[in-house]
Amino acid sequence: MLPEAEMLKYPVNEEMEEPFFTFGVIADIQYADIDNGYNYTKTRMRYYRNSLSLLQGAIQEWASERFVPQFILQLGDLIDGYNFTYKSSELSLKKVFTEIYKLETPVHHIWGNHEFYNFSRKQLMESRLNSSRLQGTLTMSPEDGGDSLDSFYSYHFSPSPKFRLLLIDSYDFSVIGRDPSSDKHIKSLKLLKQKNPNEDKNSPKDLSETRFVQFNGGISAAQLNWINDVLETSDKNNEKVMVAGHLPVHPDSTDPICLTWNYPEVLATLQSHPCVVAYFAGHDHDGGYFQDQSGVHHLTFNGIIETPPESQAFGTIYIYEDKMVLRGRGLIPDRTLFYRNSK
Numbered sequence: 057m058l059p060e061a062e063m064l065k066y067p068v069n070e071e072m073e074e075p076f077f078t079f080g081v082i083a084d085i086q087y088a089d090i091d092n093g094y095n096y097t098k099t100r101m102r103y104y105r106n107s108l109s110l111l112q113g114a115i116q117e118w119a120s121e122r123f124v125p126q127f128i129l130q131l132g133d134l135i136d137g138y139n140f141t142y143k144s145s146e147l148s149l150k151k152v153f154t155e156i157y158k159l160e161t162p163v164h165h166i167w168g169n170h171e172f173y174n175f176s177r178k179q180l181m182e183s184r185l186n187s188s189r190l191q192g193t194l195t196m197s198p199e200d201g202g203d204s205l206d207s208f209y210s211y212h213f214s215p216s217p218k219f220r221l222l223l224i225d226s227y228d229f230s231v232i233g234r235d236p237s238s239d240k241h242i243k244s245l246k247l248l249k250q251k252n253p254n255e256d257k258n259s260p261k262d263l264s265e266t267r268f269v270q271f272n273g274g275i276s277a278a279q280l281n282w283i284n285d286v287l288e289t290s291d292k293n294n295e296k297v298m299v300a301g302h303l304p305v306h307p308d309s310t311d312p313i314c315l316t317w318n319y320p321e322v323l324a325t326l327q328s329h330p331c332v333v334a335y336f337a338g339h340d341h342d343g344g345y346f347q348d349q350s351g352v353h354h355l356t357f358n359g360i361i362e363t364p365p366e367s368q369a370f371g372t373i374y375i376y377e378d379k380m381v382l383r384g385r386g387l388i389p390d391r392t393l394f395y396r397n398s399k
């Protein structure tokens with residue numbers, strides 16, 4: 057992060073110079089038409105109903121920006137798992153879609169654990185939450201449309217020459233969202249049992265590696281190879297790549313309980329490609345930020361669900377030749393983020 061004196065040279069406001077493009081970022085809306093309640097550890101309030109109002113506020117602000125975002129990056133957990141309990145998954149999703157699509161701009165959806173509490177992968181692939189089919193400059197992943205039990209949901213696209221967004225599937229290797237008969241479910245359960253002896257696999261009690269809980273997941277070797285190939289091509293083409301997944305991949309950007317199971321491998325892959333400039337995640341509702349030793353910026357966005365009604369938690373990213381500027385709202389601070397090797 058830049059020292060305060062340096063930051064003053066880059067004020068973040070409506071007067072900023074024209075960027076190549078901008079996009080909106082929002083995480084963990086977790087809407088449900090139920091009363092407020094505490095999180096599992098009883099430390100934070102969750103505002104299930106009000107999350108829809110905060111989404112409405114974000115949409116209105118994005119619509120009135122001088123540079124209207126070219127797309128929105130929705131970092132996962134759009135509706136809460138309680139909807140499944142109350143049989144309101146479809147209705148809640150419809151309500152959230154009504155708000156989010158008022159902007160008439162493409163929305164790129166990441167899938168988080170709450171997507172899998174509400175829907176099967178097949179249902180997600182057939183819904184508007186599958187944004188890999190958006191028209192434009194999209195390049196689909198080889199797994200696109202695949203109906204294999206082990207298919208993953210990852211894709212990339214270029215919003216502007218020399219820039220690329222790569223959306224990855226943090227629950228590729230997981231026990232949630234995977235059919236119990238699938239190879240990935242069987243292997244994930246075996247790993248979870250090895251790493252987490254607690255009867256309740258959502259509990260991190262007494263674990264040395266607290267990330268090995270059921271509400272997390274990891275990236276398979278097949279997906280990691282595919283990510284590697286995409287990034288190799290971007291390196292060759294001198295692109296700047298922003299990667300996004302539901303689960304954080306750097307221990308200093310989050311509470312370690314929220315990390316991707318095999319984050320060391322994923323991190324090493326991202327750091328080994330000079331094209332990678334940033335990694336966006338949600339899941340940890342407290343948010344976080346860290347620039348790693350390779351210069352990759354790790355941005356974990358605060359969750360809307362735990363944001364008090366009088367505040368906000370979303371941002372707009374302005375893309376320039378040498379930097380990205382995050383214009384944050386509410387709990388999200390402004391940041392000027394120079395690309396690695398650009399200073």
Ligand SMILES: Nc1ccn([C@@H]2O[C@H](COP(=O)(O)OP(=O)(O)OC[C@H](O)CO)[C@@H](O)[C@H]2O)c(=O)n1
Pocket residue numbers: 095096097133169170256258259260271314339340341342
């Ligand atoms: N220490 C914990 C935390 C959670 N659980 C149970 O796991 C399930 C998922 O938890 P939930 O808090 O709903 O998941 P979120 O994605 O909203 O948040 C993830 C991190 O907690 C954010 O910091 C649910 O069934 C919980 O009851 C648990 O058993 N033990």
